[in-house]
Amino acid sequence: MIRDGQSPDAIEEAARVLEAGGLVAFPTETVYGLGADAGSDAAVAGIFAAKGRPSDHPLIVHVPAGPQGTDALSRFAQPLPLFAQKLVKAFWPGPLTLIVARQPGVAKAAAGGQDTIGVRCPSHPVAQALLSACVENGVYGVAGPSANRFGRVSPTTAQHVRDEFGDGLLVIDGGPCEVGIESTIVDCSRGVPVLLRPGAITRAQIEAACGEALRDKEALAQPDPRASGTLEAHYAPSAKVRLMDAKALQTGLDVLGANAAHIAVWSRTALKTRSQRVVMRRMPDDAAATAQQLFAVLRAFDAEGVKLIWIETPPDTHEWEGVRDRLQRASAA
Numbered sequence: 001m002i003r004d005g006q007s008p009d010a011i012e013e014a015a016r017v018l019e020a021g022g023l024v025a026f027p028t029e030t031v032y033g034l035g036a037d038a039g040s041d042a043a044v045a046g047i048f049a050a051k052g053r054p055s056d057h058p059l060i061v062h063v064p065a066g067p068q069g070t071d072a073l074s075r076f077a078q079p080l081p082l083f084a085q086k087l088v089k090a091f092w093p094g095p096l097t098l099i100v101a102r103q104p105g106v107a108k109a110a111a112g113g114q115d116t117i118g119v120r121c122p123s124h125p126v127a128q129a130l131l132s133a134c135v136e137n138g139v140y141g142v143a144g145p146s147a148n149r150f151g152r153v154s155p156t157t158a159q160h161v162r163d164e165f166g167d168g169l170l171v172i173d174g175g176p177c178e179v180g181i182e183s184t185i186v187d188c189s190r191g192v193p194v195l196l197r198p199g200a201i202t203r204a205q206i207e208a209a210c211g212e213a214l215r216d217k218e219a220l221a222q223p224d225p226r227a228s229g230t231l232e233a234h235y236a237p238s239a240k241v242r243l244m245d246a247k248a249l250q251t252g253l254d255v256l257g258a259n260a261a262h263i264a265v266w267s268r269t270a271l272k273t274r275s276q277r278v279v280m281r282r283m284p285d286d287a288a289a290t291a292q293q294l295f296a297v298l299r300a301f302d303a304e305g306v307k308l309i310w311i312e313t314p315p316d317t318h319e320w321e322g323v324r325d326r327l328q329r330a331s332a333a
Contacts, residue, residue, distance in 0.1 A: 001167055002158045005126035005174040014172050015133035018043075018142060023050060025147040025161045026130050027174025028122040030095050030182050030199070031154040031295065032161050033062065033144030034169075037134075038076065041109035044143050048109075050165065053150040058112030060183070060228050061119050061141040064131035065093045069121055072140040076107050077119055083210040084188035090209035093123035095179050095200045099187040099225050110143040116189045116225040126174035145228055146182065147171075151333065153237050153298045156180050160299060180292035181322050185227050190220060196227045198321040200291060235326050236333030237298040239264070239306050243313045243331050246271070252310065253278065264301040267312035279304050283312060287319040294326060 003010035005027060014024045021043040024035045034050065036043040038061040048055045063072040069092075078101040080088065087098060102117040111117040119141075122128065134142060146154040147161045155161045158173035184199030186206060193206065194215045203214050217224045229235075244252070246269035253260060253273045260275035268283045281297060284290045301309050311327060314320040 002171045002173050005172045011129050011133050015137045018139050019137040025171040027124050028127045029124045030179045032147040034147035035142040035144040037139045038107050038110045038141035038143040044109040051150045056112045058226050059110045059143040059145050060097050062144050063121050063141050068135045075140050083212050086210045092121040095183040097183045097185045099189050154295045156295050182229050197230050198325050202318045233333040234329040236330045237302045239309045241309045241331040243311050262307040264306040265310045291323050
């Protein structure tokens, strides 16, 4: 059931469902999340069951902004190091998740059994309204991975969520997601900032805000904490994804000629095909616009019934890092 996120009644209904231990899909600026009371291990188990997600693959806890958020954060996380506090000040509310030391005895299921936990404050106004209403009902944080079956393409509209889970799930509609790919994840649990997943917030922005150089996850001898959306194969449509440069794409289309079928192509470069059965779509030249469209495009290609999706490899720059990461994981599936 899809409800309008602008309706106070819908927000209150969703907050009551979460308080009762149920699941609700809700919009964020990145993607739609499948939410449960982060403080209830039984409620969080419902997320893992609905998604078919391994219970040791941790979730992200969403908290509201302002004083409510400060209180909520302290319930789930131990005091943040100074550089993490700077990141919170610079980017919350926004598409940044921090991995921090977890408060003992809380949210063990949401943390995947780890001593660390991922926390985020989304900027979407509907998400903020829901999180605030949840606090009023005694739910101080909402665990919320993307609202899709595990490993599949993330949803960026309410209809995408309905397509995944049917009418049995309450979906709060906040319109299409503005960012379109999941949050940047920075590990703050080992004394230095470590990039675990790129996103819309770039390396340069993070380093400028916290005053420290970002380490890559391979740089430290210690193992990384497990984090949401960091498996090698993830974000995959039903069709097989292959990344190629523009020359290889055009060569492939030329070789197949008029017989090419069941193929979709997403490229920045203008390409030609002699087949009427190839689905061609232009990729934006801008990284942010491409990110906003990415998951919707993959879902649309699946809806066309194609078997192969050929995508022009994004530029190797920091602006495109989040898009490149999602496409590489999709192609690894």
